[in-house]
Each structure stands twice: as structure tokens, then as C-alpha cells.
Amino acid sequence: MTSSHDQPFGWALIGCGSVGRSHSRWAVGTSDIDVHAFCDINEEAASSYYEQFEGRYYTADADRIFADDSIEIVTIATTHGTHAELALAALAAGKHVYLEKPMAMTTADCVRIYEAMQAAGKKLMINFSIRFSGAARAIKSRIQPAMVSHAQVMLGREDLKRWQWLPEIGGGLIFDVGVHLADLLCWMHDSPPVEISATGGQVTHPGQLASPEIIDTVAATIRFANGSVATYLMSDAGFSEKLTKWFSTFNDGQQSAVLDEHFSRATITTPDPVSGELTTESFSPPFIDRMPLLVDAIRNDTDPYVPAYPGIVATLVLEKIIESVHTGQPQKVELPPQIAPK
Numbered sequence: 001m002t003s004s005h006d007q008p009f010g011w012a013l014i015g016c017g018s019v020g021r022s023h024s025r026w027a028v029g030t031s032d033i034d035v036h037a038f039c040d041i042n043e044e045a046a047s048s049y050y051e052q053f054e055g056r057y058y059t060a061d062a063d064r065i066f067a068d069d070s071i072e073i074v075t076i077a078t079t080h081g082t083h084a085e086l087a088l089a090a091l092a093a094g095k096h097v098y099l100e101k102p103m104a105m106t107t108a109d110c111v112r113i114y115e116a117m118q119a120a121g122k123k124l125m126i127n128f129s130i131r132f133s134g135a136a137r138a139i140k141s142r143i144q145p146a147m148v149s150h151a152q153v154m155l156g157r158e159d160l161k162r163w164q165w166l167p168e169i170g171g172g173l174i175f176d177v178g179v180h181l182a183d184l185l186c187w188m189h190d191s192p193p194v195e196i197s198a199t200g201g202q203v204t205h206p207g208q209l210a211s212p213e214i215i216d217t218v219a220a221t222i223r224f225a226n227g228s229v230a231t232y233l234m235s236d237a238g239f240s241e242k243l244t245k246w247f248s249t250f251n252d253g254q255q256s257a258v259l260d261e262h263f264s265r266a267t268i269t270t271p272d273p274v275s276g277e278l279t280t281e282s283f284s285p286p287f288i289d290r291m292p293l294l295v296d297a298i299r300n301d302t303d304p305y306v307p308a309y310p311g312i313v314a315t316l317v318l319e320k321i322i323e324s325v326h327t328g329q330p331q332k333v334e335l336p337p338q339i340a341p342k
């Protein structure tokens with residue numbers, strides 16, 4: 001069923017921090033969006049976004065956004081520990097939701113959001129940025145699907161004062177950046193993960209993190225249902241100018257692709273089917289616009305470009321990586337029954 005809604009959609013942002021700025025620019029730049037409100041528990045942040053991006057009001061009270069019938073789409077760009085509560089409240093209030101990653105910090109919470117979304121009949125899009133990269137999309141269309149991959153995010157030594165390291169609020173580097181790798185690998189392999197083996201823990205900051213549960217370093221392997229395999233490396237042990245912060249490579253048995261330069265460049269090597277001679281091309285297509293993809297999904301009543309499913313799977317992968325690091329045992333991965341293929 002397509003929507004008869006031909007007016008711009010009233011939009012509000014919850015979480016006026018660094019990524020909220022990008023969401024605000026995207027909203028302002030989308031003709032189908034009418035910017036209504038900015039919300040942050042830090043009222044000054046909300047006020048400064050209101051001054052910069054305009055709209056109708058700012059507030060420190062998310063309930064005011066949920067109670068406002070003129071707001072139809074809510075972007076949630078807050079600290080990780082608040083995603084579930086805010087997304088559930090937004091869906092219960094009948095809003096479509098554009099939710100930052102990670103979808104939530106536990107698979108159980110992700111599933112709750114998924115069920116709330118279904119009950120509300122609303123759309124939910126997850127902001128897995130790599131999926132919007134033209135370079136990553138080019139690789140996805142050429143490597144079909146990945147058979148053997150490696151994905152890594154390697155940072156310079158991190159500031160431990162950031163909220164991202166706090167257990168309940170951030171969950172550590174893995175929920176901040178490692179979640180992108182989990183999603184990237186599942187997307188490129190096009191198959192559910194079935195087994196994860198991981199090692200690591202507090203390698204770069206031994207005993208310095210708020211809880212022994214928080215990890216700073218992971219070296220993992222993932223096996224997918226179609227038999228394909230991947231390695232996963234995440235740490236703040238050092239940043240390489242050569243490989244850059246994000247570096248991944250995907251191979252499908254014929255072609256080989258590298259995604260680097262902050263996932264903006266694709267380099268694909270293809271063997272000639274007869275001579276075996278290799279041809280290598282490098283290209284950097286732009287990112288695609290994100291908000292119109294959610295608007296289209298609402299108007300056409302289709303799944304948005306990055307729906308709930310990959311959000312749930314990525315958090316599940318993180319949980320299994322963490323379990324494997326803590327137990328030293330490989331972990332079987334089973335999709336929650338709500339999203340498992342019937």
C-alpha cells in the first residue's frame with residue numbers, strides 16, 4: 001500500500017551531538033522533510049541546533065516530541081544505552097524512526113524494537129553509514145557474495161574519558177565502531193552468521209576500563225551459513241596511514257575488492273576469464289543520500305534501505321564476539337526466531 005501523504009514529513013532530532021549535526025544537514029537538505037524540533041537532555045545543545053538549523057522549537061524533554069502529532073519521523077542519535085528506550089517510545093507514539101547504530105545494546109532489546117515497529121506499522125531505518133557509501137555499494141554489486149573476507153578498524157590510542165567506554169551508556173569500542181564491521185561483513189557475505197570465535201579483551205588498556213566486561217581489542221573469525229568465512233579485527237592499538245582507519249577486503253573466488261579511505265574508495269581486481277590477466281580499477285563514487293531512502297520507504301510502504309534485520313544481526317554478532325572473548329570458546333549464532341527464515 002502506498003501512502004497518500006504528499007506533504008513533507010515533520011521531523012525531529014533527539015540527540016544534538018556530533019552525528020546529530022550530520023542528520024540535521026541531511027534533514028534540511030531533503031525536500032520531503034520539514035524540520036520541526038531539536039531535543040537533547042543538554043538543552044543548550046538543542047538550542048544551538050535550533051538556532052543553526054531552525055525548525056519550530058527545541059526541548060530537553062523527549063516526551064514533548066513524542067506527543068507532538070505534527071512530528072512523523074524522529075531521528076535518534078543519542079548515546080547507545082538510550083537507543084532502545086527512545087526508539088520504543090517513538091514507535092509507541094506512532095513515529096517512523098531513523099535510529100543510529102548500534103540498534104540497541106542487546107539482541108533482546110533489538111527484537112523488542114522490531115516487534116514494536118511491526119505493532120506500530122511504522123518504518124525503522126538504521127544508520128549503518130558504510131551501507132550508504134558508493135564505494136561499498138559498488139563492491140556489494142560486484143562481489144557476489146563474499147566468500148573470504150577481512151574487515152578491520154584500527155584506531156590510534158583512544159581517550160578513555162569518552163562515554164563510549166562506559167558499560168551501560170556506551171559498551172566500549174565494539175558497540176561504537178566494531179558494530180560497523182559486523183554489519184559490513186554480514187552484508188557482503190549475504191548469509192546469516194552461524195559461528196564466531198574471538199579472542200582479545202583488555203589488551204590496549206589492561207585493567208583501566210570501567211568494567212572487566214568492556215573490551216578494547218578483538219581478533220575474531222566468523223563463519224556464515226553459506227560456508228563463507230571472514231576475519232574481524234578491532235582495536236585502538238595503533239593507526240596505520242597506509243591501511244587507514246577502516247580497511248576491508250572481500251574475495252568471491254574470482255574477484256578481489258578492497259574498501260579503504262574511510263570506506264570511500266573501492267579497488268576491484270578482476271582476472272580475465274581466458275588469460276587470467278588481472279585488471280584493477282579504483283573508484284570513489286559519492287555516498288547516497290540517506291533521508292530520501294526512509295521517506296521513499298514510508299511513501300511506498302516498503303522496507304527502508306537499511307531495515308531492522310541487519311541492526312539485530314549486528315548486535316547479535318557483537319554479543320557472540322564478547323561471549324567468545326570472555327569464555328575462550330567458539331559461539332554458535334542463532335538468529336532470534338522473530339527474524340529467522342521460516
Ligand SMILES: NC(=O)c1ccc[n+]([C@@H]2O[C@H](COP(=O)([O-])OP(=O)(O)OC[C@H]3O[C@@H](n4cnc5c(N)ncnc54)[C@H](O)[C@@H]3O)[C@@H](O)[C@H]2O)c1
Nearest residue numbers: 015016017018019040041042077078079082100101127129
Ligand atoms: N553512523 C555513524 O557513522 C556514526 C558516527 C558517529 C556516531 N554515531 C552514533 O551516533 C550516536 C551519537 O553519537 P555522537 O558521536 O553524536 O555522540 P555525542 O556525545 O556527540 O552526542 C550524543 C548526544 O545525545 C544526547 N543525549 C544522550 N542521552 C539523551 C537522551 N536520553 N535524550 C536526549 N538526548 C540525549 C547527549 O546530550 C549528546 O548531546 C551514537 O549511537 C553513535 O554510535 C554513528
